[in-house]
Amino acid sequence: MNNNLIDLAKSLLEIKSLSPNDNGCFDVVESYLEPLGFETKRINYLNIENLYSSIGSKGPLFCFLGHTDVVPSGPEELWDIDPFKPEVIDDYLIGRGAADMKGAVATFLLAVKEFLNENPNPSYRICVFLNSNEEGERENGKIDRVIKDLQDDGEFIDYCLVGEASSSAKLADTIRLGRRGSLSGILKINGKQGHVAYPEKVKNPIHIAGTLIDILKQTEWDKGNEFFQPTSFQISNISSGTGATNVVPGDLEMKFNIRFSSESSEESLKEKILQILDRNNIDYDIEWALNAIPFITKKTFFKDVIIKSINDVVGYKPQINNGGGTSDGRWIAPMGTEVVELGPINETIHQINEKVNIHDLDNLKNIYKKILINLNQS
Numbered sequence: 377m378n379n380n381l382i383d384l385a386k387s388l389l390e391i392k393s394l395s396p397n398d399n400g401c402f403d404v405v406e407s408y409l410e411p412l413g414f415e416t417k418r419i420n421y422l423n424i425e426n427l428y429s430s431i432g433s434k435g436p437l438f439c440f441l442g443h444t445d446v447v448p449s450g451p452e453e454l455w456d457i458d459p460f461k462p463e464v465i466d467d468y469l470i471g472r473g474a475a476d477m478k479g480a481v482a483t484f485l486l487a488v489k490e491f492l493n494e495n496p497n498p499s500y501r502i503c504v505f506l507n508s509n510e511e512g513e514r515e516n517g518k519i520d521r522v523i524k525d526l527q528d529d530g531e532f533i534d535y536c537l538v539g540e541a542s543s544s545a546k547l548a549d550t551i552r553l554g555r556r557g558s559l560s561g562i563l564k565i566n567g568k569q570g571h572v573a574y575p576e577k578v579k580n581p582i583h584i585a586g587t588l589i590d591i592l593k594q595t596e597w598d599k600g601n602e603f604f605q606p607t608s609f610q611i612s613n614i615s616s617g618t619g620a621t622n623v624v625p626g627d628l629e630m631k632f633n634i635r636f637s638s639e640s641s642e643e644s645l646k647e648k649i650l651q652i653l654d655r656n657n658i659d660y661d662i663e664w665a666l667n668a669i670p671f672i673t674k675k676t677f678f679k680d681v682i683i684k685s686i687n688d689v690v691g692y693k694p695q696i697n698n699g700g701g702t703s704d705g706r707w708i709a710p711m712g713t714e715v716v717e718l719g720p721i722n723e724t725i726h727q728i729n730e731k732v733n734i735h736d737l738d739n740l741k742n743i744y745k746k747i748l749i750n751l752n753q754s
């Protein structure tokens with residue numbers, strides 16, 4: 377097994393870097409890249425930290441995009457190990473962030489080191505771009521500011537490889553060329569509180585919600601398209617009630633989220649929901665939050681390099697699936713960059729005992745390295 381890779385991954389996993397704090401992971405990355413000739417910039421704003429480390433002075437720009445922050449471990453007593461004291465057990469590296477996505481970050485660092493040792497003067501430039509708040513809240517900052525600074529400096533990322541855990545049943549069986557959009561809402565349904573024994577004097581917001589949920593559940597938002605599955609609506613929280621069995625509550629709050637394809641837009645979805653509320657004479661207040669708009673890479677050059685590289689290493693081709701949550705690829709894609717997501721198996725991400733197979737990591741390193749080699753030859 378590749379001990380360099382496991383040791384490097386472990387040195388990142390040992391750092392408790394809960395969003396939006398990098399907490400020192402960038403120091404590990406910077407000290408790894410510096411001897412290879414990379415120049416590193418640290419860019420901080422709001423509560424997000426960013427590392428932008430680059431090498432080369434000619435040709436198109438290839439970017440490895442990732443994050444060093446992780447989600448909380450959840451109850452530590454449910455883990456087989458201390459979530460921030462990574463261990464290899466039965467060929468799996470276990471620890472918070474193993475699959476999402478410190479394993480992939482370590483893997484890319486080793487791949488780029490091996491590649492540059494063998495190809496000291498590639499035909500393109502390489503950058504490693506990491507941030508500390510991919511998993512965290514928007515208010516703490518996202519990478520959009522750094523992208524804007526890059527663009528203001530006249531910089532353009534040609535190819536972006538996002539190391540998020542895209543694989544499903546086996547390594548590299550799935551890549552993503554885009555992601556759906558995400559629109560959230562908080563709906564307050566206003567009713568009229570009163571005694572349950574006097575139905576004529578109350579307006580029960582829970583009953584109103586029942587009918588409304590049924591309609592929303594059955595609504596066809598769009599049919600999707602060749603890149604995306606149809607838009608889906610999900611309710612994530614409902615709260616209402618005074619706690620007493622004999623009181624009809626005065627209001628109800630419902631939180632929902634829509635994952636939408638490029639056949640829908642923020643505007644079209646809002647309009648549809650408001651129409652449904654009005655048509656059903658519902659007295660409501662609503663607050664919206666647009667988390668992401670859909671993005672898709674339609675150019676094929678980089679995608680084809682990646683598919684070829686996967687096939688060269690593991691002997692099969694990935695399927696393309698643009699599902700899953702949002703990713704930081706959404707900030708890069710609007711530049712016109714070709715964005716492809718390829719990373720380890722996503723089975724255990726954000727879960728108790730998050731893990732990644734150590735042979736998968738080694739193979740992923742070989743695939744990442746092959747991508748760098750194939751790009752250099754095309």
Ligand SMILES: [Zn+2]
Pocket residue numbers: 443476477510540541
């Ligand atoms: Zn992630």
